[in-house]
Amino acid sequence: MNRSPWTQARRAARMNPSIIREILKVTEKPGVLSMAGGLPSADTFPVEAIKAACDRVLTHNAREALQYAASEGFAPLREWVAAKVEGLGMRVSPDQVLITSGSQQGLDLVGKLLCDAGAPVAVETPTYLGALQAFTPYEPIFASLASDDEGPLPSAIEALPHDAPGTRFAYLLPNYQNPTGRVMSAQRREAVVAAARKAGVPVVEDNPYGDLWFDQAPPAALSSLWPEGSIYLGSFSKVLTPGFRLGYIVAPSEVYPKLLQAKQAADLHTPGFNQRVVHEVIKGGFLDEHVPKIRARYKANRDAMAKALAQSLPPGCEWQSPEGGMFFWIRLPEGLDAMTLLPRAVDAGIAYVPGAAFYAHQPDPRTLRLSFVTLTPELIAEGVDKLGRMLHEALALTTAETTP
Amino acid sequence: MNRSPWTQARRAARMNPSIIREILKVTEKPGVLSMAGGLPSADTFPVEAIKAACDRVLTHNAREALQYAASEGFAPLREWVAAKVEGLGMRVSPDQVLITSGSQQGLDLVGKLLCDAGAPVAVETPTYLGALQAFTPYEPIFASLASDDEGPLPSAIEALPHDAPGTRFAYLLPNYQNPTGRVMSAQRREAVVAAARKAGVPVVEDNPYGDLWFDQAPPAALSSLWPEGSIYLGSFSKVLTPGFRLGYIVAPSEVYPKLLQAKQAADLHTPGFNQRVVHEVIKGGFLDEHVPKIRARYKANRDAMAKALAQSLPPGCEWQSPEGGMFFWIRLPEGLDAMTLLPRAVDAGIAYVPGAAFYAHQPDPRTLRLSFVTLTPELIAEGVDKLGRMLHEALALTTAETTP
Structure with a gap:
C-alpha cells in the first residue's frame, strides 16, 4: 500500500x-x-566545583549514583529544596518535593496531570513560550489573562470560566518574567492569589529567575499565600548550570502522588548521578x-x-x-x-x-x-x-x- | 470556599x-x-572509565557540556548510534537519531505524538509495564495481541482495526522481552512486520535488552525490515549505566520533526553533560x-x-x-x-x-x-x-x- x-x-x-x-x-x-x-552566561558555571563533586560522588557512591533511583528524587536534595523554599515563605515537607529533569519537565508533568482536551488553562499576556509548548500536546484551550507591567490583572483571573470543564490552572511567573522581565509587587501577588482562590483556579507558579534579583529580593512566593492551591516550579539552570537539567516541583500532598506517577511514566527518574553531584556542590552553602x-x-x-x-x-x-x-x-x-x-x-x-x-x-x-x-x-x-x-x-x- | x-x-x-x-x-x-x-548488576558499572570521562569533559568542554544544548542530542553520540544500529540491519542517518532521557522517555514521546484518546494501540500479551504507564496518560485503548513463546501472532496484528480511529501503532519487544524473556525468531519477525505493513499499522520497536544475548546475537531488528514504518528505541541503561538516563529513538524522516518537537516540550534536551560523558566512554570501542x-x-x-x-x-x-x-x-x-x-x-x-x-x-x-x-x-x-x-x-x- x-x-x-x-x-x-x-x-x-x-x-x-x-x-x-x-x-x-x-x-x-x-x-x-x-x-x-x-542562555545563562557560561562564565558563571562553577566548573571546578562540579569536577570535584563528580569525583567525590564516583569515589564514594558510584554504585548508587549509576543505578536506577527513586522517582521522587535524591532524598538529601529534596531536603535541600524544602529548606530553600522556606526563604520564599513556603513551609513544605521534603515529601512534597519532586526532582525533575529541568523545570521544563515540571511544566510537562503539570500538563500531563491537569490538562484535558478542551479545558481552559490561563496564561499571562505575554507568557513563557516553553510553557505553551509543554501544555499544547495535552490539548487545552488557552485563556490569555489581561496583564499590565506588574503581571496579570486580578480581575482577569476572577473572570475565568469555572463552570465545567472549568479552568484547570493559572500559569504565573511572578519574578522577572520571561519574556517581559516584569515582577509582581507584593500587593499584586496578594490580589492575584485571592482572585484565584475565589475563582477556585489553582496556581502553577514558575520561578526560574527568582534568585537573579539585583537590588532587593522579590516578595514572597505566590505559593506561600495559598499552599494547598499552588504548585511551585524551581530550577538549578540559572544559578548553577542548565547542562545537568535539574529542576523541581513543590506540590500539595493532595496532588503529589499523581505528579509522581506522571514523572515515573515520563522518564522513571531524573539522573541520580546529576542529582548527587549537584547536591554535593551546593550542600555546604556554595550558592x-x-x-x-x-x-x-x-x-x-x-x-x-x-x-x-x-x-x-x-x-x-x-x-x-x-x-x-x-x-x-x-x-x-x-x-x-x-x-x-x-x-x-x-x-x-x-x-x-x-x-x-x-x-x-x-x-x-x-x-x-x-x-x-x-x-x-x-x-x-x-x-x-x-x-x-x-x-x-x-x-x-x-x-x-x-x-x- | x-x-x-x-x-x-x-x-x-x-x-x-x-x-x-x-x-x-x-x-x-x-x-x-x-x-x-x-536493575542491572551494579558490579557491571564501569566506574573508573566514567570518572575519567567526567574529568576529560570538564577539562576540555565544560562550557558546552554545562550549557543548554540541542534538543536532538550531542552530534557525535547521534553518529555513534547510527553506526551502532547498522549492526542490527538498520541503515539510518544520524539525522534520524534523537537522544532521549532513557528509553522510558522514548515511550512517552511516542505516546505524546501518536496516541489519541480512544484510538487503539496494540501491545504484546504480556508486555512491558512501563510502556503501559507511558501511553496511558494519552488515553489510548489497548489492544492485547494474542502471543505465544515467540511473541505476538501475525494473525493478531492483521486483525487489528484499521478503520477510523485506526490502530496507532504496535508496540513490540523482539529481544528477551520484559517480562517473559522471549525472543522473536527471524521468521516470526518477517511475518509480524509483513502483517503490520499489510494492516498499515506502524511498529514501535523497543530493544533495551538486545545486546544481552548469551550464545548468539538475535536476528535483525524489526525496524530493518520496514524502515519507513518503524520507530526504534534503544538504551544505554543495560550495557553501561541506568543512572545517566540515556536512551535514543531512531525514527523515519517523516516522523522525526514531530518527535523532536515533543522532546523539546518535554524537557528541552537530555543533559548535555551526560551525553558527552557517555560518548567519551564509548567512542573508542569500550562497549x-x-x-x-x-x-x-x-x-x-x-x-x-x-x-x-x-x-x-x-x-x-x-x-x-x-x-x-x-x-x-x-x-x-x-x-x-x-x-x-x-x-x-x-x-x-x-x-x-x-x-x-x-x-x-x-x-x-x-x-x-x-x-x-x-x-x-x-x-x-x-x-x-x-x-x-x-x-x-x-x-x-x-x-x-x-x-x-
Missing part, C-alpha cells in the same frame, strides 16, 4: 516547530551579536557565595543595556529596566514589526527574539525580547547601537512611506 | 500508582533475597570489550537459575530458559496465584514480581517474573530453593483444600 503508515494523530497535528528554534537558526550566523537566546556573583555580573550587564538603549533607540520605543532576571522587553513605535525587521537586524549584525512568539493569542507585533546576560557590557553597547541604527533607518522608511 | 481547587481532570483519574512500585515497597525488607527488581563481560556474567547467572529452578520448583511449573536479557517467566500450576502468594514469599525471605502487572487485559494470575542478574549464583540458588519450598507448601495446601 502506498499511504503512509503514520496516521496523522490529532495530537501530532497540534505540534509544530518552535518559533524560537527557527529564529535562532536564522540568527546564528558568524559575526552576529546575538541577544536572542535565553550563598556563588549566586551573588551572578547577580553582580548580570546587574552590570543590565546597566550597560539600559544605558545603551537610552542612548541608541529611536523615540517612541518603550521599555522598563528589569529589576532582575535576564531580559529587556522593548515595544517599538507604531508601524514597526519586530518579526519583519529581524532579517534586517541580522544583516546589521545583531539578533533578538520577536515578542510575537510569546503570546497565546493576538501577538503584539511591535514587541521584542533582548537578553543582557550572554554578551559582555562592551558587546551589549555595540549590539544595541547597531539595533538602534537599524530601527532609526526602519522608522525613516516607514515615515517616508506613510508621508505622501 | 471549601472544595479542593484541584479539579479531577479526566487524564489524572487514569493515572494510578505503579503496581511494581507498590510490590517493590512490600518486598524491600531486610534479609529478603529479591529477584523482583529489573566491544565491556558488553561481552556483562553477557558472560549474566549467562552464568541464567545457568544458575535454570539449574535451581529445575531442582526446586514443584511439578506443574512451566518456564523456558531465556537466551538473553535479565528475566525468567514462570507459570505456576493450576490453583496458585502469584499475587496472593507474594506475602508468603516475602515471609519466606524471597521476592518476585507477580506477572499480572504486565497485562493490558485479562492478567494470567499464575505467572511471575524472576530477575537473575541482581543476585550472585549462590544467592540465586538459595532464593530459588526458598521459592520452591514455599510453592511446594502452597501446592500442598491447595491440594488439601480441593481434596474432600
Whole structure:
C-alpha cells in the first residue's frame, strides 16, 4: 500500500516547530551579536566545583549514583529544596518535593496531570513560550489573562470560566518574567492569589529567575499565600548550570502522588548521578557565595543595556529596566514589526527574539525580547547601537512611506 | 470556599500508582533475597572509565557540556548510534537519531505524538509495564495481541482495526522481552512486520535488552525490515549505566520533526553533560570489550537459575530458559496465584514480581517474573530453593483444600 503508515494523530497535528528554534537558526550566523537566546552566561558555571563533586560522588557512591533511583528524587536534595523554599515563605515537607529533569519537565508533568482536551488553562499576556509548548500536546484551550507591567490583572483571573470543564490552572511567573522581565509587587501577588482562590483556579507558579534579583529580593512566593492551591516550579539552570537539567516541583500532598506517577511514566527518574553531584556542590552553602556573583555580573550587564538603549533607540520605543532576571522587553513605535525587521537586524549584525512568539493569542507585533546576560557590557553597547541604527533607518522608511 | 481547587481532570483519574512500585515497597525488607527488581548488576558499572570521562569533559568542554544544548542530542553520540544500529540491519542517518532521557522517555514521546484518546494501540500479551504507564496518560485503548513463546501472532496484528480511529501503532519487544524473556525468531519477525505493513499499522520497536544475548546475537531488528514504518528505541541503561538516563529513538524522516518537537516540550534536551560523558566512554570501542563481560556474567547467572529452578520448583511449573536479557517467566500450576502468594514469599525471605502487572487485559494470575542478574549464583540458588519450598507448601495446601 502506498499511504503512509503514520496516521496523522490529532495530537501530532497540534505540534509544530518552535518559533524560537527557527529564529535562532536564522540568527546564528558568524559575526552576529546575538541577544536572542535565553542562555545563562557560561562564565558563571562553577566548573571546578562540579569536577570535584563528580569525583567525590564516583569515589564514594558510584554504585548508587549509576543505578536506577527513586522517582521522587535524591532524598538529601529534596531536603535541600524544602529548606530553600522556606526563604520564599513556603513551609513544605521534603515529601512534597519532586526532582525533575529541568523545570521544563515540571511544566510537562503539570500538563500531563491537569490538562484535558478542551479545558481552559490561563496564561499571562505575554507568557513563557516553553510553557505553551509543554501544555499544547495535552490539548487545552488557552485563556490569555489581561496583564499590565506588574503581571496579570486580578480581575482577569476572577473572570475565568469555572463552570465545567472549568479552568484547570493559572500559569504565573511572578519574578522577572520571561519574556517581559516584569515582577509582581507584593500587593499584586496578594490580589492575584485571592482572585484565584475565589475563582477556585489553582496556581502553577514558575520561578526560574527568582534568585537573579539585583537590588532587593522579590516578595514572597505566590505559593506561600495559598499552599494547598499552588504548585511551585524551581530550577538549578540559572544559578548553577542548565547542562545537568535539574529542576523541581513543590506540590500539595493532595496532588503529589499523581505528579509522581506522571514523572515515573515520563522518564522513571531524573539522573541520580546529576542529582548527587549537584547536591554535593551546593550542600555546604556554595550558592550563598556563588549566586551573588551572578547577580553582580548580570546587574552590570543590565546597566550597560539600559544605558545603551537610552542612548541608541529611536523615540517612541518603550521599555522598563528589569529589576532582575535576564531580559529587556522593548515595544517599538507604531508601524514597526519586530518579526519583519529581524532579517534586517541580522544583516546589521545583531539578533533578538520577536515578542510575537510569546503570546497565546493576538501577538503584539511591535514587541521584542533582548537578553543582557550572554554578551559582555562592551558587546551589549555595540549590539544595541547597531539595533538602534537599524530601527532609526526602519522608522525613516516607514515615515517616508506613510508621508505622501 | 471549601472544595479542593484541584479539579479531577479526566487524564489524572487514569493515572494510578505503579503496581511494581507498590510490590517493590512490600518486598524491600531486610534479609529478603529479591529477584523482583529489573536493575542491572551494579558490579557491571564501569566506574573508573566514567570518572575519567567526567574529568576529560570538564577539562576540555565544560562550557558546552554545562550549557543548554540541542534538543536532538550531542552530534557525535547521534553518529555513534547510527553506526551502532547498522549492526542490527538498520541503515539510518544520524539525522534520524534523537537522544532521549532513557528509553522510558522514548515511550512517552511516542505516546505524546501518536496516541489519541480512544484510538487503539496494540501491545504484546504480556508486555512491558512501563510502556503501559507511558501511553496511558494519552488515553489510548489497548489492544492485547494474542502471543505465544515467540511473541505476538501475525494473525493478531492483521486483525487489528484499521478503520477510523485506526490502530496507532504496535508496540513490540523482539529481544528477551520484559517480562517473559522471549525472543522473536527471524521468521516470526518477517511475518509480524509483513502483517503490520499489510494492516498499515506502524511498529514501535523497543530493544533495551538486545545486546544481552548469551550464545548468539538475535536476528535483525524489526525496524530493518520496514524502515519507513518503524520507530526504534534503544538504551544505554543495560550495557553501561541506568543512572545517566540515556536512551535514543531512531525514527523515519517523516516522523522525526514531530518527535523532536515533543522532546523539546518535554524537557528541552537530555543533559548535555551526560551525553558527552557517555560518548567519551564509548567512542573508542569500550562497549566491544565491556558488553561481552556483562553477557558472560549474566549467562552464568541464567545457568544458575535454570539449574535451581529445575531442582526446586514443584511439578506443574512451566518456564523456558531465556537466551538473553535479565528475566525468567514462570507459570505456576493450576490453583496458585502469584499475587496472593507474594506475602508468603516475602515471609519466606524471597521476592518476585507477580506477572499480572504486565497485562493490558485479562492478567494470567499464575505467572511471575524472576530477575537473575541482581543476585550472585549462590544467592540465586538459595532464593530459588526458598521459592520452591514455599510453592511446594502452597501446592500442598491447595491440594488439601480441593481434596474432600
